Amino acid sequence: MSNTSYSFKENSHMKDIQGGEKKVMKKILSVALSTAMAFSMFASVAFGADAKLTPQQQFDALKAAGIVTGYPDGTAGLDKTITRAELATIIVKAIDLEPVPGVATYKDQNYSVNHWAAKYIEAATEAGILTGKDAVKQLFGPNDNLTVQELAVVLVKALKLEVPAETNNTATEWAKGYVQAALDKGLIESGINYQANATRAQVVVAAHAIYEANQVPTVASYEVSEAGKVVEFKLSNDEVVKVTLDEALAPNKETEVKFSHNGHDYTHKVTYVTTVAQKVDTVKADNLKEIVVTFDGTVDKASAEQKSNYKIKNVDVDSAKLSSDKTQVTLLLTQSGRSLENKDETTLTISNVKNEDGTVTFDTDVKFTPVDVTAPTVKEVVGLGTKAFKIVFSEPVQAADATLSSNYEIDGGTVGGSVTYVYPNTVIVNASLPVGEHTVAVSNVRDFSDLRIAPVDNKFDVAEDTAAPEIVSVETNDLEELTIKFNETIKDIEDIYVNTTSNGATSYDIKDDEVKVYLKDPMNYNENTVYVKGVRDYSDNKADRDAKVTPTLDTIRPTIIKNKVEKKDGDYIVTLTFSEKVRENDAKDLENYVLKNSDGKIADIDWIDSKGHPELAVDTDKIETDNQVKVNLGNDLGDNKEYTLEVSGIGDRAYVKNTMLPQSIKINTANLGDNTLERAWLSDNDNYLYLQFSTDLATSGTGSALIADKYAVVKNGKRYVYEGKVNIYNSDSVRLDARDFADDMKAVVNDTVEVHYVADKEGNIIKDGNDSSVLTKNIDAATSQFNIKVGESEAVSTEKVEVKFGAKINSYSRTGFKVNDQTPSSAELSSDKKTLILKFTGSNKLSEAGPYYLDIAEGAASDVFGNKVPKHENELLKDKIAPKKKDSSVAVGPGSVTDAVYFDFNMTEDIRVNQGAKYSAAFINDLFEVKVGDTKYTVLSVSANGSKLRVEVQGPFTAGERIRIEFKGGKGAITDNIPGDGNSVETFTANTTY
Template sequence: MSYQTSTQYSQQTKQFRGGEKKVMKKRLALLLSVAMAFSMFANVAFGADAAKTTQEKFDALKQQGVFNGYPDGTAGLDKEMTRGEFAKVIVKLLDLKEVHGVYSYKDKNYGASNWAAPYIEAVTAENLMQGKDLEKKLFDFNGKITVEEVAKVLVEALKLELPKDAQNNASAWAKEYFQAAVDAGLISKDANPKANATRTQLVEASFAADEALKGPKVESYKVIDSKTVEFTMSDKEVVKVTLEKALESNKETEVKFTHKNKEYTHKVTRVVTSAQKIESVTADNVKEVVVTFDGSLEQKTAENKNNYEVKDMKIDSVTLSSDKRSVTILLEENGSDMKNQKETELKVKNVRNEDGSKTFSETKKFTPVDVKTPEVKEVVGLGTKAFKVVFSEPVKRGDAVASSNYKVDGNMVAGSVDYMYPNVVIVNKDLSVGDHKLSVSNITDFSGLKSIPTDKEFTVAEDTSAPEIVSAKTNDLKELEIEFNETVKSIEKLYHNVSGNTGKITYKDNKVKVTFSNQMYNGDNTVYVKGVTDYSGNKADREIKVNPTLDTTRPEILKLEVKEVGALNNHKLVLEFNKKLDKDSATNTVNYTLKDRDGKVLKNSNGVDADGHPIMKPSYDEKDNKVTINLNSKLSNQTDYILEVVGVRDTAALQNTIAPWSQTFTAKQTSKTGIVRSWFTQGNGEQNLYVQFKDNMRTDGDGSVLVKEKYLFNNKSITDHEINMVSGDTVRITSKADKLLTAAEIADTTKDFALSVSQVKNANGDYIKNGDSYTLTYSGKLNKEFANSISVKNAKVVSRNEIKVEFAGKLNYVNVDDFYVTALGSSYTPSEHEQSNDGTVLTLKFNGDQTLPTSLSGGKLWVRDSVTTADILNVRVQAGETPLTDLDNVRPEAVLSSLSVTPTATTATYKATIRVTGDVKVDKPAEGIFTVEVNEGLKAVDRVTKVSVSSSDSKLLVIEFTMKNEPGKLISLTKDDFVNVKMRDEDNNVNKYIVDANVPTSAPQVAMKGFATTAQFTEKK
């Protein structure tokens, strides 16, 4: 193009050679698509790569073939560049195709022998450069390229928007092009536009354009959760990437994504310090369960075996790994073997992460897979008279102690074998100093797999020293663990301070635990270990100074369960504590009080006495730390109850006492039919009917839930259809060739469908009954009761902080963000939730600025359209609204500190005003529910004459009263008088004198709460 005058420019042709527009290659098209964002170019040129020197940028462009250096190897950054050289840079930068055999210009020496001609013709064909003199057809390939000429070429190539009224020192025709290049970060604003461009300026501009061509860079990333990462790009856009596979914690992982038609690969790491979730539950054998978390745990709760339940199993111990990220649950040696390759479940409860920000309480299903035979993991010589063998997994005692299963140097062991559950044996045998070979065979693990005969080399050294104490760790004043430097065979006597203070000793390799009969001192103690002997026969007396760490933590209640027992389904309350309890305090009835939802003591009903204490003495299970309160009575499921616990002590030396504890609960009621929910689906050529029971169900024997003959649906047998378990409590009936329902039946929204199931047992082997009948029933319309979503049955207001939501199904995953409440034109979002044991009730909690208002008139619970809360089969909760019930649980309240007592214009008449938390109205004359007292009765009040709400403020309650006359004078109030005003709650709650003004008159009225408070009389000034 011509850059000489604006007239020449206006006359230039806009057509491409041959009348056809040439199509740039894909690389240029991509550049043009992203070049519209000015800020991106600026960021690339002067942001992310500001640290690169011009030389480094030149080297990068040279490697791409865009620039060439000089023969002496230098970049010549201070030199200028010709128009022909610049044409080559543009061709290489934009990946244009060179044009051979075409010569459009008449410059001297321009032709087939001119090295620059293919590049000049290429930029001419793309209408990027067309010469200095269009009339004479001169390109001036040896002329120097100016800064403003460079600006125009790049701006045209990138199709940048031209600014209006550009003010700079460029030539008139170039002002807008130069300004556009500056704004885009291609050229410095301090450059002289009319000067010849230096190679430094061209390198900087070309590098910025090349970086834009490659697309924006990743500046940073943020891991939102294990499957979501947000990348912030150099163009300041944020790209949200959802992963198919969850990120592993603290492991670098490559993430691929596309942004602006470009593919990116970036390494990310999900950094987790304190655990936020359970990553996996695995079992490589039938005796150990490994629970892996995504971060670290608090050791105390992580190693408390009461915080775990493996279904139908008893736990021996729980060990936290050294990195505090996983626990290994060891089951008891006898009678607690999981079934190999059969799904079971683990409950984790009240395990806290290391910083205390999260407590884990959830259930995980897993399948033990034991396919490996036990192996010898380690052999350790214990002097010349014994050696220790450690196996890779728990092994059975009978095989482990059989000396015939061990050979040393080819000879069968004749000595005895000691077994330490789960995987350690000590073989007693005289051995010479030096190397030996152990052969082990016929060792069986608890799934029945036998070890493959293997040889293991080990070394025996002379041992002439008795065990030495390495450390001692206390647990309060009675329990002590001593660690020695080698395996201990026996101890003659172990006591503290005086010889009579002995205890029960247990051995586990090099660790010895003792539980003393008498407490150690709360201070310095000397622990004496008499005759500690190793397996070489070395014996010595040892002692260690111990200053016990006292247990100063109060006992806590981990969980309250409400259960039904007996033929009458009476209720019992089961409290699980976090530690051992003093039995007398745990079974003392006065430590437990049952109240109604308003906090009033239940008297002589529901299994309690006149003070609300259980009539029957509670029982205490020391093994599980559980207290059971049998009420021998049936609680109502139509109301809430409150259980209060005080005075329960632990067994620690200081007898720590529980902090006063209370919890509101709802009495569990067994489903009348035993069927929680049933739902119908169709698609992919099949129909499915799901049946969810209240319990996990039996799948074999006479009570099996998988016997088709036990089902009737729509008055038809299902024997021609498939039936399978999809979870422990849910059955799926599938129809392909023979349909469960016809199209007409599915379309009929008025038809009621009925399901019945007969003679089925739960997983415990008990028949589930419908009253006295063995037939369970469920009925309703297909688009309602049988719908493929979980409906909200009711949403009951508990308080301004809680709403209890009952669902027509069991929830497995809860996202609290799926729910919100609307009332009086505002919405409120819960911050946390609690779920009932059976998964059907969700308690939403509202705190801080999201606390519910004092009036919930017309309030509704909403489930958002994008709901993710679902059951174990990913059936979602039904979106929509549910009116709130029990609105009178949230009542306007008096602000006690706001009471003010002042005189009126009438002699001996006064008014007390008090602010209320919500709008109220006086619906009936309310004078009779108030009493006013002055100085505790020293001055007499005649009567309350009027109760009203201020005409200017519906949150201001006004109580007017008069003072009684005495013969000859009036009794007046002075500034020294204190006035007590009381409104009786019970009267107002029953008769609704003063009520929530926001409740329509046609709806049940919500009464203001009663109050009693005192204020000093204020005289008029």
Template structure:
């Protein structure tokens, strides 16, 4: 239908030309409805069946489309003239009558007569041309026939006139009528020459009239994440509107659209319960980060602090708001603060919305700015022996615990303070019943802002009642939270069911007591449990025994892998899998639960993988002294080739009391062979007489000098001493500068900073390399030496030694170095990821039994690109030359009739049997190998399925890899030996 409407629209635009075009906008959308309605001449009734013809006429009369006769009658049985029909067309099509014009020469046709404005309107619109266009006769008093209407429809729609016809129309009209019949506009049984009655035209006009009424929007549905709105109209049409900007959840938005030339403006609210996006990440202090979602999120994943990461910062907890839309992350008291006044990235992973339809894995940017002084939010008397002070934000324990910062009624407080991080202080002291005034000063937040001196009135009342239980809830079978009606000072003993099942851990957080029953024998039962709390004491020393009944709510959700990444560190590819929750260590360490495949779908059989399964045992990730039980590390042995891999993971359970097992997952991961950006070393010239202190920081590759990851921002550097993080002064401190592409110099005026940094840790955050990869390990010890350290020395053969230097050594003087008692010739230095490797070809071979020590001359001349010399290594340093020499197979022997073959090596080795690596052939035919083990230090015994009985001979082979290694971890080269018969 829309195509036909468009054709008529084009036709009208062509035909309506000249000075009298006064057509209302409805005309274009009406044309097709008119065409359809004209098929009424074939006795097809349209319109509202609930109304009869007279009632429809009354509606049209009210709309001034029909006028009726002077006597008030409808004249439904009468035939309609062409002038009357022209008037109806004007009314139902929204045309504007044209006054003061008479284009036709019919007798009595004048501009002043009533038909003229209507006839002129339909003529100007190109809908009716008249009976005789040459003589300009319209025949306004003549009757309208079906075939005349058919011609109007066919011409208007540019329908093809068929060459073959089968109808009773006049010769001139046969083609038009046939075209109308073929198009379904006229019933083939209709009499084309018949005139239409007013009743028939009422039915037609009423249907057209209805089609022209702007249908109201009765409902709408939001789809495709707010990008599409489908409006349902009163006539049951559905209009799909695609928005340029998706709707904002739970916010009323005006949506405008046009349908059938009607303009609509509708207020639409996309009602969302489950979150669809992260609205914001913000903070007003340096210890709390607030993450806001546009809907509800799942408490379990939202309150897992391990799902949020800011480099250099440790989160202690994640608390979900009552409306389940906001998470407040609390930075651990001992952790570094949120980086102040600069763009910082927070990585959010594994947080699910409330219906599980979306998991948020995003990295967002925030800027921590604290401009507000800490305030006292609440002072509450806890009976006559204590009171509680709540601060508006996290404050420093050292200041909040200082009793001298508190005064009651103008007098110093005699008592002590128990501070509960982040913002609650309990002050124990004797108080009289009645009103008191607390004077407070000196308490600092983490921006070093102090509470303004303030006086707060509070009331003390006698408290003679011990704490009462308000609620109790469980987390699986191991944790119980008991909420009381007042602050709890202490609890003597806690157990459930029997006194033997005591809590392994009891934590008191104001009025909530958190109990942990982690030991298997002490876990809660599946049914109802009674929790007994003996000696529950408040701050008025009221004490009582309390009990509460609780039925555990079990965790029934399966764990999933939410992300996987591959990093390279010290010639090892490390896969880190992040799960949606903590997972079982036994399952994590089961190597059969992992299969690594390359881009071709082939299982990886080298670099520490046997049939795709890791040779080394997977384990939890440990970082900065913390173990993450929802992160699993799988390591290679040697660097995997760059490319695309898949890792199949299965059969891993969560840590719920009744473990939920994950469904098998196939994870795609890219290996790039580029190590993460990291700190190589940091040093300070502690003996310089300059007015400035110079701190040089070296990274393992070139760093960014602009943008969010710029290394030239003093605010990104600080130091840790005594487990306390401190920032460098910034007031008179110039911006850091580059000494070379990977080395940054901090210049700190000594007048503002007189601290011995040697031995302290340097902390660096939010620095990126040139490709936008951000620093991972953010701390390194500051040294006072500007010499180049030796990282490792390892012989790769008896006449070759590789030396690794901690820095970019560009000048190597061979005579600087001794390998035992001999020297060598240095090869070209190779710098990569902060380490320079130099291979020396020795003048004399090393002693295989004792490779000796690595030493240097007194003052080595070899240096890095900054002119720093390689440090002296003396005999006293006892730097042994490491064994990097692969063990060699000496011979293979077997006794005829026995079921084993012995392989002897030139040094002690350890065998790690893997089926695909060990092959034995007898007379050229493979035989089944059952296993391999150490027969002695230097002998590996390969066990066969059937006795060794060769006619010609046999061979044994072992693939190159970590299958046979010496005590230093060097893997044997590939073995291929003829088997000697004994």
């Protein structure tokens, strides 16, 4: 049983009730009785013709509830009068007020705490329902008869009804408003003598209405809809309460749902019962060409049978077939492609498969182990008339064996005809046989794990076949493909076309009783006629057939199901794997990719244009085989940076293109070096060789880093395998004894170490940038690789400097680092521990203008092995600080031609305008927009002098006009003066008055 609770918001606050028991009302001011809705059900309760219960039936109901008792003879006495004490008792019980014992506030004769009705009179008085008849003498009149208008007053107070200002009744003046309120709610009859004594019948009818209104309706039933997001509760009074949950119910799991209605709080246990799939149950392979994926419920046919939604490394899926109950998908691998490896754990990637109501999309990796230990058997033998018969095997079999006629004997003799193989598990034996029972013996047929069928005799019947094949169904997945199913095995077809002969089949594939057809042109969206000319079975019965079909369009959008970031030859490459084949032109369109930095802005780096689009071509070499494209983002991303690549506009290959919804790919450039064996060095005494990797290592399984012969040293072209003990020195490092290599060779500095097939802690074999599982590294002295990467360390902003190291840092001293003699305010290590981020805040900020120089004190940082960073002085940092507009001032003056005006802006550092072959004057001018209101003005020139930027504009302008100047930005067009491309000036806007 679940202890989960779901709550429902009502009236802007959340009710939270434990248990679900009925709340006993302590005061008449309870919410239930204060709502007009509660009494609308009882309008004209007893006095109208539509009353459901008679006064006697209402009395019986109140008696059963313990509210009234009747006379000793058992009668109700409905025609008799009623006293004020009796009324107090009935009202208190009807509304479930708590009696007040031991109190007697009235001074009537014979009234005390022992009076039979005292505790009810006091409770009604305390709740403000009844008051005394004489306030001065403090008299209640418990034995006095009750008039109809007095009854009306009690009812109106008990029910908190609004007393109307206008009345139309004959009650006494003081009671007119109360009587009108009771009349309006149908609680008393109209047109009677309101000054007369009230009868017990009148009190019973009113009390029954109050009692019914005070009962909390229970949940009678419920229905769950909108995939568990909405629950409709039907209450015992036939009201329906629709509850929309903040979080959808977990399928097939009992859950408590809390909600409020008419002032009552409810907690009810609900189970969202669904037969649609919520998870992948199992993945199994009992043979090496078929995989059975079983879901825990039903899945969507279109997406489940999209073969591109299933991926297995090194093997190709030929087809995906959904079972009739929609819970199982059988994946058939291609005939000519590789088979599964028997008893070798394999990963199936499932993506973009939806459950039947579309509420869950499966994107998951499932590991399974194919186990084929059973030889194939003959599943069935079917006679195809008197000229052929069909043998269906229990699993896919190899064509080379299946087509050998010598592997079949009929009635003790050899087969006289040919054998046709139909992948994966069917053969057609062409042999003339008389009508009657026959026996076929099958031998030497192998499955794809080389298990041979056991010789066995199979009986089958041959009957005369004189009827040509009939079309059973036609299915489509797109406008250019269709599958025709016949009522028997098909031998051949003369022609197939749709609607007209001009739209014939470019090809078709006959598999037993199904024909897959690929059309020259697309079908119509509405009904089409499929013509099959000369369809023939194996008894040579031939006919022309036709059938109607309305295409089911492919409406599934492609998605990116996997992405991988690598660094190859200095460039950062993002490999995107799509859920299906996509259009190559779309994939190559650079405008479909936008790169943004960690702040969500367009990345201002080389090989990315001003709109964020890559400038290097997209590689689509594997778009056909693996649904993959490789996006080259250039070499300027930098290590240990975070970016977002936004991908959109790429469509699938359906005739009516389905275009992907925009997807964002997170890119982290940490640990993307070309070699994941990062360092190899000898200890100071040269006795130990340390190897440090970029990731934590596996210590068990086939990829274990503890296996000695995975390591070797290469010296003068000869390999020396390690024969000593491997010690895990750190989670990402191993230590080898340099003296324990074969032939008593000792590893020394400048030798090369080789590492073969070592895995990370997830079990994935570590590979270098060339996808090789053999990692190599030169052996160095302890500190030789432990220097900063001067060319890559950079001043990112006036508040941040990133110092890059060639190895992982374990500890550091902030005060041991200085930039331009400024000590950082704080420092922190990056996630890969190879970048130290120095932060400068407040008065400690760096200057806007470079250059920037780094100093590191001796031993200011060290690695986990105790190797210390050597001293560094005046190391020039890469300046990545972009110049920007320094202040709001704008100098205005006359331009170089008539009516021209210049605008000067102060920048934070010296700048240059890079006008030339790459950036023309027109291009640079267009980077600025000058407007007065909606009127745009022409920019004549842009120039720089030191830190001053001048923009000259063609006027004329009028005195007092408000002018807006916007620099829209342009990568590389206007930069600072650092060598190379420089940092582009940040966008800005300025406003001035002419």
